[in-house]
Amino acid sequence: MFKKFLCSILFLIFFSINFQQSYAYDFKKDYFEKINLKVDVTNTTPIKLNDNELFFPGNYFDPHAKILNIKEKKLIDKKVSMNIPRNGYLSVLLDDGTVLIVGGTIDGKATNIAEIYNPQTNTFIKINNSNFNYYSFDNIVKLKDGRVLLLGICTAEIYNPKRKIFTLAGNKKRINNATNQEICYTNDRHVSPCIFLLDDGRVLIYDATFDDAQKNNRIELFDPQINDFITVDYPNKKTIHYNMFRLYYTGVKLKDGNILTFGSYNQRSFMTMFLPKTNEFKKIVAIDEVPVNSKAIFINNKVLLFGGILPHSKKPTYLVSAIYDIDKRKIINKKTSSTEKYIKFIFDIGEHSLILLGYQDNSPRIYKIK
Numbered sequence: 001m002f003k004k005f006l007c008s009i010l011f012l013i014f015f016s017i018n019f020q021q022s023y024a025y026d027f028k029k030d031y032f033e034k035i036n037l038k039v040d041v042t043n044t045t046p047i048k049l050n051d052n053e054l055f056f057p058g059n060y061f062d063p064h065a066k067i068l069n070i071k072e073k074k075l076i077d078k079k080v081s082m083n084i085p086r087n088g089y090l091s092v093l094l095d096d097g098t099v100l101i102v103g104g105t106i107d108g109k110a111t112n113i114a115e116i117y118n119p120q121t122n123t124f125i126k127i128n129n130s131n132f133n134y135y136s137f138d139n140i141v142k143l144k145d146g147r148v149l150l151l152g153i154c155t156a157e158i159y160n161p162k163r164k165i166f167t168l169a170g171n172k173k174r175i176n177n178a179t180n181q182e183i184c185y186t187n188d189r190h191v192s193p194c195i196f197l198l199d200d201g202r203v204l205i206y207d208a209t210f211d212d213a214q215k216n217n218r219i220e221l222f223d224p225q226i227n228d229f230i231t232v233d234y235p236n237k238k239t240i241h242y243n244m245f246r247l248y249y250t251g252v253k254l255k256d257g258n259i260l261t262f263g264s265y266n267q268r269s270f271m272t273m274f275l276p277k278t279n280e281f282k283k284i285v286a287i288d289e290v291p292v293n294s295k296a297i298f299i300n301n302k303v304l305l306f307g308g309i310l311p312h313s314k315k316p317t318y319l320v321s322a323i324y325d326i327d328k329r330k331i332i333n334k335k336t337s338s339t340e341k342y343i344k345f346i347f348d349i350g351e352h353s354l355i356l357l358g359y360q361d362n363s364p365r366i367y368k369i370k
Helices: 002-023 240-246
Strands: 031-034 047-050 053-056 064-069 074-081 090-093 099-102 114-118 123-126 139-142 148-151 156-160 165-168 173-176 181-184 194-197 203-206 219-223 228-231 250-253 259-265 268-275 280-284 295-299 302-306 318-325 330-337 345-348 353-357 365-368
Touching: 047 090, 074 123, 090 139, 139 194, 194 250, 250 295, 295 345, 295 353
Parallel strands: none
Antiparallel strands: 031 365, 047 053, 053 064, 064 074, 090 099, 099 114, 114 123, 139 148, 148 156, 156 165, 173 181, 194 203, 203 219, 219 228, 250 259, 259 268, 268 280, 295 302, 302 318, 318 330, 345 353, 353 365
């Protein structure tokens, strides 16, 4: 009886150890794998179709659509083009597996052209134009119900995939900008905003500047239930804690649904946490420097950072990769380089792997989490 009990205990210990080893990440053993292909994302916005395929709709200079097969490390020319090839458009994957492509520029002029790419038939289908023009620095997000929110500097609209039409979002209003009044559908102007789809279906929008003279807040929520925007106040917005959003910021949605934002300004690093349940920002004192213009992703309860420059270094020092420990508020496993490193796009491709795009040599990297 004692032998059976002892064997059971030993089996449980062995199983527990092996279970932890199988599912625990050792970030010190992470590594990059370079794909020897040239993928220029300067004028093209890629879309992840699935964990193995990235779709590149093409652009004005290289109009053919392409698909990157990640496992085979092949760039496949689909030999079709958008109905009107253009640069710097917005794109998003819809629930039915098709891709919505809106706006973009032709000869430097913005357009409101809209079309759908169907991967199954390998065709681009022209649809009704959007109500407003869009550039690459505007933003787009798919809502919980499958509709799509598009945000311009002062514009907002909803695309309904079932009806294939664009309708206005928000209420038209006049707001003050630096020189005169401007008609806006949002509560304030937004330039290159960060947007996050919250777990409750609303969308958090936060921007780059606080204009003390105009009292512009530039943080708001879009609520699809009422089809309108709600202003969110920021604590001590006249202090440097808010102004750090001026140029250098990034953010991630955490497991609990909260949004962690961080950046650097004037040789100081800052962090905030947005709490959707109370619609409040909570200031967090950062005890380590935060890289400027980095890209971030949340995985295994860690925030992974890639690219950007470390602002406190005496000579130019660029971030290759790092982990931001949320509990300790400290960057760990930081790898740096004297060579310029900036990342434009990052995708989770499953199997503990990420793919990063936007390096100077135009070659994608796969980041393996061991």
